[in-house]
Amino acid sequence: MRIYRPESTRAIPPEAKVNKATGTVTYTGRDGRPVRAVLTDTGKMRVAQGVWHVAFRDGLDREQDIAGFEHEGASRTLAAKIQTLIDLCGEPMPTDLREYVNRLPTRIVTGLQDVGLLAKDQVAVAAPLADLVTAYLSALAARGRSAKYIRQTAAMIQETFTTCNFASWRDITRDKVSAFLNDLREGPRHVSYGRSNSFLRAVLGFCNWVATDRGWAQESPLRVLKRLDERQDRRHPRRAITMPEFKRLLDATAKGPERFGFSGRDRAALYMLTFETGMRASEIRRLRTADFDLANHRVLIRGVKATKNKVDRWQSLSPGLCEDLAQVLANRTPNATPFPVSIRTADMLKEDLQNAGIAYQAPDGTFFDFHALRGETASALIATGTNIKTAQGILRHATAAMTMDVYAKVMDEQDAGRAVAGLRDLYADKPEQEIKQVALRTGTDDMPAELYGELYAKDELDRTTSDNIGQGNADSVSKTPLASRKQGCAPIAGVLRW
Secondary structure: OEEEOOEEEEOOOOOOEEEOOOOEEEEEOOOOOEEEEEEOOOOOEEEEOOOOEEEEEOOOOOEEEEEOOOOHHHHHHHHHHHHHHHHHOOOOOOHHHHHHHHHOOHHHHHHHHHOOOOOHHHOHHHOEHHHHHHHHHHHHHHOOOOHHHHHHHHHHHHHHHHHOOOOEHHHOOHHHHHHHHHHHHHOOOOOOHHHHHHHHHHHHHHHHHHHHHOOOOOOOOOOOOOOOOHHHOOOOOEOOOOHHHHHHHHHHHHHOOOEOOEOHHHHHHHHHHHHHHOOOHHHHHOOOHHHEEHHHOEEEEOOOOOOOOOOOEEEEOOHHHHHHHHHHHOOOOOOOOOOOOOOOHHHHHHHHHHHHOOOOEOOOOOEOOOOHHHHHHHHHHHHOOOOHHHHHHHHOOOOHHHHHHHHOOOOOHHHHHHHHHHHHHOOOOOOHHHHHHHHHHOOOOOOOHHHHHHHHHOOOOOOOOOOOOOOOEHHHHHOOOOHHHOOOOOOOOOOOOO
16 A cells, blocks of 8 residues: 555746756746656656545455545545555444544545445445434534423424435435425414424534534535524514503512412512513523522522523622512522422413403513513613613623514604603602612712702603623622622612512
8 A cells, every 4th residue: 555646747837947956847836836846858847746646455456546635644544544444344434433434525435435445324424314313412412402402403303304204314405394394384283484493493403513513514405595584473472561560560469369389479579580680481490599699689590501691690689679589588498499480481470460450462462471571671671771782681692683673672752751651650659768779779879869850850761871780790790799899780670669
């Protein structure tokens, strides 16, 4: 076995420099780099080609030749792997050799198959799809994806491939996948654009992993498929309610009977906690008593399992809510779950809405369910002039566009005026000292006390929040006393009190 670079004899270019003493010719190649060739006895030059070749004898003692790489070292490694394939005599490849073969360019794999050193089923993209999907799911787990996400992704990939009769990588076609997604939307199941996009994301992620991350294929067969605009087909649109309505919901809930294992007081505290922090039900479900730092008016939202961005954050709480949470958390152990929220959060909220005289589904078909409380948080923040980046941090969104487009409800000037007026009205029964505390938390602690009332009497609230008010990484916040930072509550914290 040897490696070599094929040579060809050519005429010497006019601009080339000939050194008869050393027998070499130097000239500039097409790429602008200098090329050195060997001077022949006939007055021409002998030029080596760019790609190294591997010459060898196979198991049947036949001479074979495979074009390798431009780099000599990589070609020598290829020669060693070829020798290993010859020695295996068709036996299964070890894991390291299989991974090496799977990373080879298609032209080299094809060449090895043509000379009989590789069987068709020894290449990754020719393996059963089930094996590739299993490897992909393992890669998702290694990235830290949750078990629920992996389970749902596996189910969507399996349903797509089974319905389309895909058995191997080469069976996957964009036309069949597109037809499958169209049948999901237009057929008996009549799924939404959002659900259709979920299926597409699952199979796209798999194909991109095979082609791009692993390099087992030249390109993804589904690369041209695009997601649909989910805004054109919303099946469960959510809405925001006004602040007076929300206050009425809290008052009615606190006085209401026990529902779904929660007392009225605990449910009201749960709704207020969701409103102030914008937490998802999954995040609330994983809270422990030890995560509440009521003395410093904050709660730790852990990102390992619950939050989408997987970042721990301290979220600020209003003093009034902390007082009610103190009653909820009383006599609970540090590892206890104060709010074991079930999947029936919508049903629980629906009964409380009915008790408060607020429609769960509005005449225009929009809903106010438990997750709509996050939208209520965003809408309240934006309506009160909160900087969009601050609102993004409170809601823990990846981008500010998501905060605006998905959660902030579109309100005309009249609706916005009523909402802001509702926020101001809630201060009517508060003593001046309490208003002073709220103003201090919103960054106006240097304003004379007599101007506090004038502040809230304006037609529009002044924008007094900074980009980092009440938010921060868990490590950085925990190192600085809350009082010394003169910021502790989010812009909406302390607004509502029942």
